[in-house]
């Protein structure tokens with residue numbers, strides 16, 4: 270039986286461990302705990318960015334997520350997967366004109382709406398994204414608990430120091446392994462083995478808020494220079510900050526995010542901040558994940574730099590990496606780390 274080490278505990282590691290055990294691989298798994306994956310709202314949105322771009326292959330990425338929910342582990346987690354549509358008001362007339370011409374290309378996923386939408390500012394109209402989904406926060410912890418219980422998984426709830434890795438002996442601590450998979454999120458920038466990839470990535474901190482809103486009848490998602498996602502009848506998640514210049518304090522981030530309510534709504538609902546989540550996105554220069562093997566050691570693998578779309582990418586990227594390792598199936602060229610070397 271092949272056995273491997275997986276280092277990391279966010280979406281990347283969880284989907285990878287799931288994929289490995291599906292292939293009857295023994296997994297030693299190190300997870301030091303704090304993830305960017307828990308800071309995010311968990312949007313799995315095919316129409317991203319301020320300029321509203323359709324994500325390349327979004328249909329395939331979303332289908333692979335659906336397929337995950339057909340698996341034994343995935344079917345237990347299905348109730349975290351929300352399908353409420355999201356409304357995206359256009360920012361200006363130019364955006365409106367462009368999407369009026371193009372939305373029908375994705376008519377299974379999008380609906381154009383010119384008319385007013387209750388309590389939302391949409392002077393230029395907007396689009397309903399029917400295919401957008403989000404994952405409720407407890408998903409990741411529940412997913413990891415199910416994986417940890419699996420007979421083929423040995424879990425270590427702590428940091429795995431690089432000095433514990435013996436490259437020549439292919440050992441992590443005393444475990445001899447066939448491969449080591451690094452899914453470290455932003456900590457990847459400290460990984461001495463992949464130093465040659467570091468110039469290609471940067472860390473982008475961000476924060477989201479959990480709010481309690483009074484008498485808010487709005488129970489759809491909204492994306493307009495930020496996102497607003499209903500959590501339950503009273504609580505809402507809003508996000509996110511993109512702290513490119515400097516890291517904001519939680520109160521600065523809160524202020525910045527609360528200002529967005531006035532941008533979105535004709536009448537700002539009464540609100541109270543319940544929680545501020547913080548995380549760091551590891552973002553590659555071309556906004557495509559880093560997936561593949563080390564240029565010198567073909568048994569060292571990386572699955573990281575998922576940027577702002579970790580959820581959308583993780584299930585497909587994990588599957589592609591395991592197939593690449595086991596069957597030499599080529600990785601999607603836009604994701605393969607070889608594009609950088």
Ligand SMILES: Cc1cc2nc3c(=O)[nH]c(=O)nc-3n(C[C@H](O)[C@H](O)[C@H](O)COP(=O)(O)OP(=O)(O)OC[C@H]3O[C@@H](n4cnc5c(N)ncnc54)[C@H](O)[C@@H]3O)c2cc1C
Pocket residue numbers: 276277278279280281282299300301302303304305306307308309310311312313427428429430452453454455456457474475476477508509510546547548549550572573574575576577578579580581
């Ligand atoms: C504010 C914010 C909002 C976001 N919103 C969304 C969103 O709505 N939709 C979306 O798709 N994405 C979103 N993202 C991006 C998404 O969170 C990331 O793309 C995703 O979490 C990356 O997952 P990951 O597994 O690569 O990294 P992480 O989630 O950071 O996980 C890495 C893990 O590895 C562990 N680790 C690192 N080194 C070691 C080691 N040596 N030993 C043991 N463990 C180690 C870390 O402790 C951590 O647990 C958001 C990010 C932020 C910050």
